[in-house]
Amino acid sequence: MAERTRRTPLNRERVVTAAVALADEKGEPGVTMRALAGRLGVEAMSLYNHVAGRDDILDGMVDTVFAEIELPEAGADWREAIRDRTASARAALKRHPWAVGLMDSRRRPGWATLRHHDTVLGVLRAGGFSVAMAAHAFSLIDSYLYGYVLQELSLPFSGPGDLDEAAGDLVRQMPEGVYPHLAEMAVRHVLAEGYDYGEEFDFGLTLILGALGPDEA
Amino acid sequence: MAERTRRTPLNRERVVTAAVALADEKGEPGVTMRALAGRLGVEAMSLYNHVAGRDDILDGMVDTVFAEIELPEAGADWREAIRDRTASARAALKRHPWAVGLMDSRRRPGWATLRHHDTVLGVLRAGGFSVAMAAHAFSLIDSYLYGYVLQELSLPFSGPGDLDEAAGDLVRQMPEGVYPHLAEMAVRHVLAEGYDYGEEFDFGLTLILGALGPDEA
DNA sequence: TGCGTTAAGCTTACAACGTAAGTGCGATGG
DNA sequence: CCATCGCACTTACGTTGTAAGCTTAACGCA
Numbered sequence: 001m002a003e004r005t006r007r008t009p010l011n012r013e014r015v016v017t018a019a020v021a022l023a024d025e026k027g028e029p030g031v032t033m034r035a036l037a038g039r040l041g042v043e044a045m046s047l048y049n050h051v052a053g054r055d056d057i058l059d060g061m062v063d064t065v066f067a068e069i070e071l072p073e074a075g076a077d078w079r080e081a082i083r084d085r086t087a088s089a090r091a092a093l094k095r096h097p098w099a100v101g102l103m104d105s106r107r108r109p110g111w112a113t114l115r116h117h118d119t120v121l122g123v124l125r126a127g128g129f130s131v132a133m134a135a136h137a138f139s140l141i142d143s144y145l146y147g148y149v150l151q152e153l154s155l156p157f158s159g160p161g162d163l164d165e166a167a168g169d170l171v172r173q174m175p176e177g178v179y180p181h182l183a184e185m186a187v188r189h190v191l192a193e194g195y196d197y198g199e200e201f202d203f204g205l206t207l208i209l210g211a212l213g214p215d216e217a
Numbered sequence: 218m219a220e221r222t223r224r225t226p227l228n229r230e231r232v233v234t235a236a237v238a239l240a241d242e243k244g245e246p247g248v249t250m251r252a253l254a255g256r257l258g259v260e261a262m263s264l265y266n267h268v269a270g271r272d273d274i275l276d277g278m279v280d281t282v283f284a285e286i287e288l289p290e291a292g293a294d295w296r297e298a299i300r301d302r303t304a305s306a307r308a309a310l311k312r313h314p315w316a317v318g319l320m321d322s323r324r325r326p327g328w329a330t331l332r333h334h335d336t337v338l339g340v341l342r343a344g345g346f347s348v349a350m351a352a353h354a355f356s357l358i359d360s361y362l363y364g365y366v367l368q369e370l371s372l373p374f375s376g377p378g379d380l381d382e383a384a385g386d387l388v389r390q391m392p393e394g395v396y397p398h399l400a401e402m403a404v405r406h407v408l409a410e411g412y413d414y415g416e417e418f419d420f421g422l423t424l425i426l427g428a429l430g431p432d433e434a
Numbered sequence: 435t436g437c438g439t440t441a442a443g444c445t446t447a448c449a450a451c452g453t454a455a456g457t458g459c460g461a462t463g464g
Numbered sequence: 465c466c467a468t469c470g471c472a473c474t475t476a477c478g479t480t481g482t483a484a485g486c487t488t489a490a491c492g493c494a
Contacts, residue, residue, distance in 0.1 A: 010471080033452060045453075046472045054452065101321045104314075104370045114396050121398035131406045134398075139368065139414075140421035144357070147364025151356065153321045179331050181338035181351075189348045197356075204357035211428040227442080250481060259443075262482075266442050271481065 010040060012050045016060035020096065023061060028098035031057070058102055063110025065099045068092045071119045078127030079209050085120060086145055086205060093149045100150050128214030137212050144208060148201055155197060227257060229267045233277035237313065240278060245315035248274065275319055280327025282316045285309045288336045295344030296426050302337060303362055303422060310366045317367050345431030354429050361425060365418055372414060 008014075018039050023031050033044040033054060040047075051057050070088040072081035093099050109117075117138075124134040171186060189195060225231075235256050240248050250261040250271060257264075268274050287305040289298035310316050326334075334355075341351040388403060406412060 032450080034450080043473060045474080048453075049471050097321075100367075101318060104318045104367050106371060114391075114399060118396040118399045121402060125398055125401075131402060135402060135406050136417060136420045139365070139417045140361070140424065143364035143368055143421060144361050145364065146367050147360035147362065148356070150317075150321050150363050150367065151360055154323060174331075179335040181342055182331060182335040184342075184348060185338060185352060189352050200353065200356045203353045204360060207357065207428050208425070211424050249479080251479085260445080262445080263443055265482075 010042065010046065010050055012060065014040065015047055015050050016057060016064055019057050020061050020064050023098045024096060028058075028101065031061075059106055059108055059110060061096075062099060062102050062106050063112045065092050065096050066110070066116045067112035068095075069116055071116065072123050074119075074122060074126060076123075078123050078129075081123045082120070082141060082209065083205065085123075086141065089145055090149060090201065093146075094152070097153055100146060100153060103146065130215050133215045140208060140212070141205075144204055148204065152197060227259060227263065227267055229277065231257065232264055232267050233274060233281055236274050237278050237281050240315045241313060245275075245318065248278075276323055276325055276327060278313075279316060279319050279323050280329045282309050282313050283327070283333045284329035285312075286333055288333065289340050291336075291339060291343060293340075295340050295346075298340045299337070299358060299426065300422065302340075303358065306362055307366060307418065310363075311369070314370055317363060317370060320363065347432055350432045357425060357429070358422075361421055365421065369414060 015036070019031050019036055022036055022039060026035075031054075033047055036057070037044040037047055047057075051060070069092050070085060072085045120142075121134055121138060124137055125131075129137060174183065177183075190197075232253070236248050236253055239253055239256060243252075248271075250264055253274070254261040254264055264274075268277070286309050287302060289302045293301075338351055338355060341354055342348075346354060388400075391400065394400075407414075
């Protein structure tokens with residue numbers, strides 16, 4: 001009787017949540033069935049009572065990330081709404097750096113993902129976009145968002161002004177004059193004081209949002 | 218003496234090339250050291266005489282994809298040049314669908330990658346872009362490109378007008394009216410005759426290229 | 435000609451992975 | 465009180481990347 005609540009019951013959500021935390025700490029390959037089970041105080045095979053397998057867990061993880069993105073309010077100005085939701089999405093994707101890498105292998109969107117996409121489309125439609133134009137805008141904005149984060153993650157430097165070790169090696173190995181424009185960019189721009197790649201994002205988003213608009217045709 | 222050329226000698230390039238072919242056929246997880254060795258008529262451990270390990274092979278594969286992208290000619294109009302190279306890049310990334318998924322985990326660009334980036338920067342600089350503006354443009358264009366391909370690959374349909382099985386299930390399971398805008402988009406746009414997601418790409422690229430330009434400041 | 439060095443194959447072995455199969459226990463419902 | 469069943473457990477298998485060591489063929493030089 002003293003052990004009535006000896007352990008909180010497992011379920012799919014608890015498994016996926018633990019998997020997200022584990023991936024945040026050790027990266028996506030760190031999410032092994034045994035490690036995940038260990039963190040939940042359970043043996044590996046017990047997880048199969050709640051999820052279909054590792055792949056199912058990865059699907060759930062991606063959906064969890066989408067669930068973290070703040071949905072825009074329906075009433076607001078569409079540009080404002082898209083800007084907010086894009087910032088929130090970018091933050092979520094950087095908080096869980098494994099998410100972008102998983103996206104291209106997941107073919108089954110979860111309900112949070114669907115809900116998110118539906119809401120964004122709703123904002124555009126409410127802003128006066130035709131169905132076709134909303135599709136264009138949606139594709140363009142999200143392509144930019146995902147692609148930007150993808151590049152951000154594979155950058156050889158992490159913060160303003162500091163290259164990491166690998167990049168340092170690379171630059172040092174670069175024979176003089178072979179990649180002149182790359183060298184110019186590195187020296188005169190990226191390594192210049194105060195540069196932050198994060199600000200690059202706003203430039204592109206502003207350009208895109210400025211050029212986009214509901215069609216009058 | 219009859220066996221002088223009993224087998225063509227192995228080297229890093231042959232290993233990586235075989236890995237690319239294997240990944241094209243079986244996907245990235247299909248590239249196992251044993252399978253790869255088998256295709257080269259060799260045992261798994263022999264590969265380690267030519268590459269540092271599986272990770273090194275993956276690095277090489279990504280660089281191979283960049284090597285396949287046609288470099289723009291230096292003299293041409295920058296918009297034309299960027300458009301051509303973007304089309305070539307998109308084709309290469311679709312020819313090797315595993316490449317985008319690998320990009321975010323590779324931190325060591327190969328020389329083909331560097332050469333490619335350098336040439337693109339060169340085109341922009343020659344077109345009159347300042348260093349800072351070239352960085353903006355480069356980031357924006359490539360983000361769009363990679364993000365677009367990423368989305369394209371995770372789409373639940375493959376060609377115009379046909380959903381694949383998983384997507385069919387999904388649409389059927391969608392409770393009426395829960396994702397109204399998604400449903401509208403599916404019915405009135407995506408599933409409409411003649412729709413091809415590939416054309417979506419040009420819309421975004423044209424918009425971006427139209428809004429970009431060398432700075433006069 | 436013969437010998438030492440070296441490059442690049444080979445075999446063996448191991449820990450860690452995902453998961454199929456089957457066992458056992460504790461709570462719940464008739 | 466007993467049957468059922470959900471859920472965790474143990475065991476086991478095939479596959480993975482790769483460390484360690486062995487073998488052999490080619491080559492430089494005495």
